[in-house]
Amino acid sequence: MDMSLAVLAGGIMIAFGALAAGIGNGVLFSRYLEGIARQPEAQGKLFGQSMIALGLVEALPIISIAFGILVLFGIIGG
Amino acid sequence: MTKELAWPVRMMMIISCSIFIILTFLWFVTPAKPLIAGFILGELISIYNIFHLAYRVKLAGDRVAAGSQKLVGIKTLTRILMVGFGIILVYRFPEWIDYRSFVLTLPFGYILMVVVTSFFYIKKSSIHQEEGRDVLGTDSEN
Numbered sequence: 001m002d003m004s005l006a007v008l009a010g011g012i013m014i015a016f017g018a019l020a021a022g023i024g025n026g027v028l029f030s031r032y033l034e035g036i037a038r039q040p041e042a043q044g045k046l047f048g049q050s051m052i053a054l055g056l057v058e059a060l061p062i063i064s065i066a067f068g069i070l071v072l073f074g075i076i077g078g
Numbered sequence: 079m080t081k082e083l084a085w086p087v088r089m090m091m092i093i094s095c096s097i098f099i100i101l102t103f104l105w106f107v108t109p110a111k112p113l114i115a116g117f118i119l120g121e122l123i124s125i126y127n128i129f130h131l132a133y134r135v136k137l138a139g140d141r142v143a144a145g146s147q148k149l150v151g152i153k154t155l156t157r158i159l160m161v162g163f164g165i166i167l168v169y170r171f172p173e174w175i176d177y178r179s180f181v182l183t184l185p186f187g188y189i190l191m192v193v194v195t196s197f198f199y200i201k202k203s204s205i206h207q208e209e210g211r212d213v214l215g216t217d218s219e220n
Contacts, residue, residue: 018158025154032135033142040143047139048083052195054131058157059188062127065158066181069165 006071013068021061028053086198087132090190094125116168116176120183123164127157128187 032050036043098121105114134152141150161184168177 018154021154021158025152029135029138029152033138036139036142043139043143044083047136048086048195048199050135051132052192054135054152055128055188055191055195058127058131058154059185062157062161062184062188063181066161066165066184069162070168070177070181073165073169 010068010071013064013071017061017064017068020064021058024057024061025054028057083198086191086194089194089198090128093190093194094121094187097121112172112174112176113179115174116179117183119164119167119175120180121186123160124184124187127160128191130157130160 028050032046035046098118101114101118101121105111105118108114131152134150138150138152141148164180164184165177168175168180
């Protein structure tokens, strides 16, 4: 019972981490491309600002996924 | 664009290489080798993720600016799998790499990028403000 719940917890951590990273990156990246398509000369400014936002968005899901994989491997590997 | 952002990229390379050299030195001199090895592995994967993200975003931006219709993504799955690869290494060699230090160092590159790029923009805006103040001062004097 406890083991299956831990497996579920690991799976949820990985799944929601990946989902959060995907949605966050998708929204930011689409806005970045829209901005470049409208104003190609603003690409340099947009690139720096979008990198700050992408870094902020992606850091937390990466940690969540790492912990999720650790939980799963810890259970499977004993 | 590359010229404009040369300073943050150079600064990130300098800081990450300095920390890597310091950690490698510490790995040789301290008895806590697994802890330092976890820091080194986490830092390397984190820096790889950051430069991969920057490369993909730049590539996509260049293609859109050139008017290309070809689809391009930022390959988030590659970065996630890179973290998975690090975890596999940690579990394959637990006596050599400590998992706690590895996971703690994973957001290092992201934090470094946000801090360096923000500092760059703050510095740039303050320089512009100072230049504007000088121009205004000379105008009012005239």
